Amino acid sequence: MAEILVVAEHRRQTLADVSLQMLSKGRQLADQASAELLAVVIGRNVDGYAQELARWADRVLAVMNEKLGESLAEPSQKILTSIIKERKPSLVLMGHSSFGMDLAPALAVELGAPLATDCLDLFIGNGSITATRSIYNGKVNAVYSFIPCETLIVTGRVGEFPIEDWDKQGEIEEIDFPLEEEFNYKQFEGYIEQEAGGVDITQAEVVVSIGRGIKDKEHIELAQQLASELGGVVACSRPVVDYGWLPSERQVGLSGKAVKPKLYLALGISGAFQHVVGLKGSKMIVAINKDARASIFSLADYGIVDDILKVVPLLIQKIAALKG
Amino acid sequence: MDIVTCIKRVPDTSDADIIIDASQREIEGDTLAFKINDWDEYALETAVQLKETLGGSLTAVTVGPKEWDDVLRRALAMGADKAIRVDEDMITADSYMVAGILESLLRSLSYDLVLFGAQSEDFGSGQLGIMVAEMLGVPHVSLVVSLQVQDGIARVKRELEAGALESYTIELPAVLTVQTGINRPRYISLSGIKRAMTKELQVLSLSGLSLSQEMLAPMVRLERLETPPTGKKAEFISGSPEESAEQLAKILQNSGVF
Numbered sequence: 001m002a003e004i005l006v007v008a009e010h011r012r013q014t015l016a017d018v019s020l021q022m023l024s025k026g027r028q029l030a031d032q033a034s035a036e037l038l039a040v041v042i043g044r045n046v047d048g049y050a051q052e053l054a055r056w057a058d059r060v061l062a063v064m065n066e067k068l069g070e071s072l073a074e075p076s077q078k079i080l081t082s083i084i085k086e087r088k089p090s091l092v093l094m095g096h097s098s099f100g101m102d103l104a105p106a107l108a109v110e111l112g113a114p115l116a117t118d119c120l121d122l123f124i125g126n127g128s129i130t131a132t133r134s135i136y137n138g139k140v141n142a143v144y145s146f147i148p149c150e151t152l153i154v155t156g157r158v159g160e161f162p163i164e165d166w167d168k169q170g171e172i173e174e175i176d177f178p179l180e181e182e183f184n185y186k187q188f189e190g191y192i193e194q195e196a197g198g199v200d201i202t203q204a205e206v207v208v209s210i211g212r213g214i215k216d217k218e219h220i221e222l223a224q225q226l227a228s229e230l231g232g233v234v235a236c237s238r239p240v241v242d243y244g245w246l247p248s249e250r251q252v253g254l255s256g257k258a259v260k261p262k263l264y265l266a267l268g269i270s271g272a273f274q275h276v277v278g279l280k281g282s283k284m285i286v287a288i289n290k291d292a293r294a295s296i297f298s299l300a301d302y303g304i305v306d307d308i309l310k311v312v313p314l315l316i317q318k319i320a321a322l323k324g
Numbered sequence: 325m326d327i328v329t330c331i332k333r334v335p336d337t338s339d340a341d342i343i344i345d346a347s348q349r350e351i352e353g354d355t356l357a358f359k360i361n362d363w364d365e366y367a368l369e370t371a372v373q374l375k376e377t378l379g380g381s382l383t384a385v386t387v388g389p390k391e392w393d394d395v396l397r398r399a400l401a402m403g404a405d406k407a408i409r410v411d412e413d414m415i416t417a418d419s420y421m422v423a424g425i426l427e428s429l430l431r432s433l434s435y436d437l438v439l440f441g442a443q444s445e446d447f448g449s450g451q452l453g454i455m456v457a458e459m460l461g462v463p464h465v466s467l468v469v470s471l472q473v474q475d476g477i478a479r480v481k482r483e484l485e486a487g488a489l490e491s492y493t494i495e496l497p498a499v500l501t502v503q504t505g506i507n508r509p510r511y512i513s514l515s516g517i518k519r520a521m522t523k524e525l526q527v528l529s530l531s532g533l534s535l536s537q538e539m540l541a542p543m544v545r546l547e548r549l550e551t552p553p554t555g556k557k558a559e560f561i562s563g564s565p566e567e568s569a570e571q572l573a574k575i576l577q578n579s580g581v582f
Contacts, residue, residue: 194487303558314569
């Protein structure tokens with residue numbers, strides 16, 4: 001294996017954590033396979049990013065172009081295609097972020113390269129690579145192999161690969177990449193930040209969080225009662241926002257907020273990784289769910305396998321009684 | 325405006341026990357219920373709403389065996405005019421193969437907009453729509469949470485991390501992959517179901533599509549399924565709801581939560 005290439009992404013002058021996670025995994029694999037680790041970062045002014053990436057990478061390609069402010073999929077695809085065709089890395093790694101999700105499948109088709117997305121782990125053995133993915137609501141892991149190929153493309157699950165500290169001081173190579181294409185068919189119009197809402201769930205000491213298992217908007221009142229009994233706030237997983245039952249400012253997870261309360265009480269939440277990523281900072285996690293196989297139980301400190309609509313009203317009573 | 329929505333049928337695994345079968349490559353399906361992929365239902369609702377305001381046609385498409393007709397019937401009941409199923413069991417296929425089949429089919433159809441769910445509930449790789457866009461050579465936007473179409477231009481917002489969005493204008497024809505929560509998929513009425521029975525559901529075979537042999541060989545192969553490592557396991561509180569509530573209240577009190 002000659003080279004492993006990690007595609008770094010940045011948004012609003014910040015390098016994405018997931019890129020450092022991918023570099024850490026890439027560093028491990030490169031050392032194991034005696035390969036070079038190459039990082040590529042693309043943008044208008046990427047010096048700062050390049051220096052940071054050089055802590056992990058043996059070589060950083062800092063691709064400069066005046067037209068490229070942020071990490072946008074189409075220009076990145078053109079530039080990466082050209083770099084990959086020239087250097088033929090055995091493996092291209094990037095995060096399964098909104099950026100990677102938009103870019104990787106198109107890049108794979110353009111290059112004719114096999115692709116595995118949202119991977120939990122990667123193994124190199126006997127010159128070939130296998131990738132593990134999580135399927136069926138996290139209840140099964142699937143191990144994949146690939147046909148012999150020049151380049152394999154993999155996106156890694158956000159938050160799954162710990163960032164390891166390195167100080168490689170890799171070489172930085174600046175490349176000026178003229179782009180003739182204007183990408184007029186697709187215009188980036190800007191970012192929209194979430195409006196600050198009335199309740200900041202990130203500062204709460206107790207978070208009572210509800211998921212699909214709450215079943216009906218009317219039952220949210222139960223969670224509110226429990227939260228007020230515990231001096232906490234009500235938050236939720238994605239389906240509750242999708243149904244329009246709570247505003248998005250209450251959503252915990254990858255596309256929502258990260259919380260770090262003393263107690264996270266997960267009611268009727270299955271534990272999809274997109275949600276779990278946002279609650280890992282909690283000191284104590286309690287889950288109530290009627291599905292004993294729900295993956296939330298492998299994260300929780302305490303679990304009750306039962307219907308939340310039966311347990312929660314009783315729990316409110318018991319807490320009120322104990323408080324006296 | 326002509327819209328094509330690509331949908332799939334998935335097992336409902338949310339509250340089910342999933343058992344890996346003896347081959348270690350499939351799960352036991354006998355006890356599972358099957359449904360339309362969640363993301364695809366949002367994509368269909370998006371398409372039906374666009375058709376209602378802009379007129380034109382809506383075609384629902386899937387690649388799968390006969391049982392998959394039920395999700396196409398559902399699409400027809402929601403408001404699709406026509407459905408097409410490419411009759412092929414894609415169980416050993418990778419996204420490339422399915423994308424190649426859809427590309428070939430789409431080239432024979434008229435479309436301004438092709439909508440996909442952003443990912444599937446079962447395998448969740450999120451590749452298909454973007455691959456099809458690249459194969460067709462049309463622009464794409466993934467993870468769409470808002471969409472307006474006017475004069476051949478789509479204004480879309482797509483979801484990023486941590487509550488942020490980004491907005492694009494994109495020329496049609498285009499492929500969009502739709503994120504959940506973009507709308508509230510309608511309930512299907514009895515009259516909708518009756519009407520769906522009279523609509524056209526076309527079945528095509530692979531041989532009717534011009535596909536190279538290369539397109540029909542997977543690049544990604546499933547080696548085996550495994551039960552995920554459990555990691556740390558919760559300490560389970562057992563008993564009746566009354567008993568477990570009592571015990572949990574005490575644990576919370578002893579931990580200083582209140």
